[in-house]
Amino acid sequence: MGLTRQATGFSTLQENFLPDGSNGYVVALAGNPNAGKSTVFNALTGLKQHTGNWPGKTVLQARGKFTHQGHSFTLVDLPGTYSLLASSVEEQVARDFICFGRPDVTVVVVDATCLERHLNLVLQVTEVTSKVVVCLNLMDEARRKKIVIDVPALAGELGLPVVPTAARKGEGLARLKDVIAAVATGTLHPVPTPIVYDAAIEAAAGRLARQLQPLLRGRLNARWVALRLLEGDATLIEGIQEFLGRELDDPGVKLQLKEVLA
Amino acid sequence: MPGRKTNQVFDAARHLAGGMTASYRDRMVTVLYARAEAIAFRAVEKNAKARWDLDQRLDAILTSRVWGYPIMLALLAFVFWLTLEGADYPSTLLANLFFAFQDMLSGLFYRLGAPEWLHGIVVLGMYRTLAWVVAVMLPPMAIFFPMFTLLEDLGYLPRIAFNLDNFFKKAGAHGKQALTMCMGFGCNAAGVVGCRIIDSPRERLLAILTNNFSPCNGRFPTLITLAGIFMGGFLTTVSGTVLAALTVTGIVGLGIILMFFTSWLLSRTILKGVPSFFVLELPPYRPPQVLQVIARSILDRTIYVLARAALVAAPAGALTWVLANVHLDDLSIIAHLTGWLQPLGKTVGLDGYILLAFVLGLPANEIVLPILLMSYLSTGMLTEVDSLAALGEILVGNGWTWVTALNVMLFSLLHWPCGTTLLTIYKETKSLKWPLLAAVIPTAMGLAACFLVKLLAGLLGAKLGG
Amino acid sequence: MCAPGNREFPIEEIGAEYSGKKRKITMGAVTSLSDLKPGSTGEVVSLQARGLTRRRLMDLGLVPGTRVVALRRSPSGDPTAFFIRGAAIALRREESRQVLVRPV
Incomplete structure (x- = not known):
């Protein structure tokens, strides 16, 4: 029937999602549904992708470009997922890209007002790759709700660069680009704290x-x-x-x- | 080669894990969440519990047992009312502007001594259709889309899914179908692509096949215009406008009911099965950024949809003009074609012109009404369509009554999806069977519904046109 | 509140002991998530689901020891929204009854 695997399988992965050519760096944008991922995507690329407030609207991976400090970056917007354990189409697509698409940097967008839930995905991404940047988004809402986040402590616990942003207001995006560039070029080398199982x-x-x-x-x-x-x-x-x-x-x-x- | 060797390792892994995989996995997930909890405990200084209060209060109203459904319907009706009320005046203004310019264009053609057929194709065909599409579609879309987007940004859509999910479950469909249905109100092709968010192939097909029951924005102008003329009494009175809004709401409601019914029927016949796992996140309400929403929805959606409509409208207009003005055996091609369709059209309370307009409107639903109008006009009726009243006169002059109008609205809701959507269904399912079925189901329902309305209206003694 | 580290867990006891706290499970009080009255809180004891459903429920954060608040039911009676680890998530009865909780 063509509906089962084809839409997400590896063959389409090669066609649809591996950015053509190798000019510049590839940046994957991951995050839970409703973390404001599309807003961050738009804010970084200037692309006007519609951002609705409902889960699962990003089905097709939007791709956009931006340049920063003389480097060019291709940003790939992955479907919003809670986890990378591939129990749904979205999760499989996101996981396959982070794992086989070999992005130079993976940015995980997390909701500052709901950190605990969103950290689960960050932890799972760090198991695949160490080149991870955490975009602590919706800081404006966190402030409004009087949630205070100790960013250095968070970065320390994770072993990852953490950039607070309020993408809707354009806050923190310049720094996010700096950090993405630093990780992509290798001047910044995140060492994620390993997760130890039993x-x-x-x-x-x-x-x-x-x-x-x-x-x-x-x-x-x-x-x-x-x-x-x-x-x-x-x-x-x-x-x-x-x-x-x-x-x-x-x-x-x-x-x-x-x-x-x- | 690596294939065999990797297979060996994978086999080894399976052996190692043995029957323990489920337990391994449980323990891994548990550790991950415990770690996330521990990190959050250290990094977050104030817990986010309080933020739920407002959301809770809003949810208590918007998803309340008593008010949940009435509010949904009322919001829908309100959006349509605002669209009708707000779009009428600018539409007339635009139409006047465009048709004044048409006269200037015609004058120019005559002065240059252009042949009659060229003037016909370019001005009467392409330009007039284009002008009509823009004048009729732009104002309602510029109101409807931002309104819809505001609700979307606020976070109301998942609440709709929450309210309706039980019906989807009972119909054997996936809860996310509520979301693809909402996408369909924008564009059915987009809605069909959106069905990819549904994992189970069976439920995805259900959602794909029934997406067309959401009237897309190409069909809303038809619904809104006809409701405005025939139910709203040209929108001159408040009660008229309210009645028109309620009619459109009723049509949309009928579409939703038939969507449930068709899903239910399909999941008990050719797409048998039980609903699969469903989880829906209810995101916190977010104050929409009003100005940005308006700017973005006008730029993104309105202009995009309008551009697509215009792209199709110009050539379709030219084609229609040619069909209306090339004569075979003393009759125009349109007359021949409508002659064939007339018996079927009349039987179900429509007419040959209407059916032909829907057939020619296959590339995009936006052009159905302009094509219809042009075919009516080609038979030597009125010339300018600068207001709802003038439009109404043309239609009434061609034998329309409120029954015809209602039937056209019904058929607009219930007929084959547009060409783009059919192509998308084919691309998504890789089989001709499904686009065919997606076209046959609503068309059969549409013809039946129109026939039923005609029959009932006849019984009620309503005067039928023709 | 730290990762369990290197301890071996018999499957049945993961729920009881993860995160190092001593928790007593009185079997009589255990009910399913779908029976949790809106407004009340429960603590996940175990998942009865198997296979994909189990994976997905766990991915939502429904691991043993997690506190879940039943928020409200849909106007048509199902699904029910639950507050799970910082997010409101609606589950149908088919899934929520496979989650065993101990009312708190």
């Missing part, structure tokens, strides 16, 4: 990750893949196989392989 999981994940390491050739985070395999995520396996298969078919990779073998 001993049984850690032991199993460690063993599995060691086995996976040579297979993934450093293209994917072995610990994260190991964890997903342990929790029985079948959708990821297909994705990884396709991802690695494609890499091998790539003429550039073939050449490299030849050199290595010679």
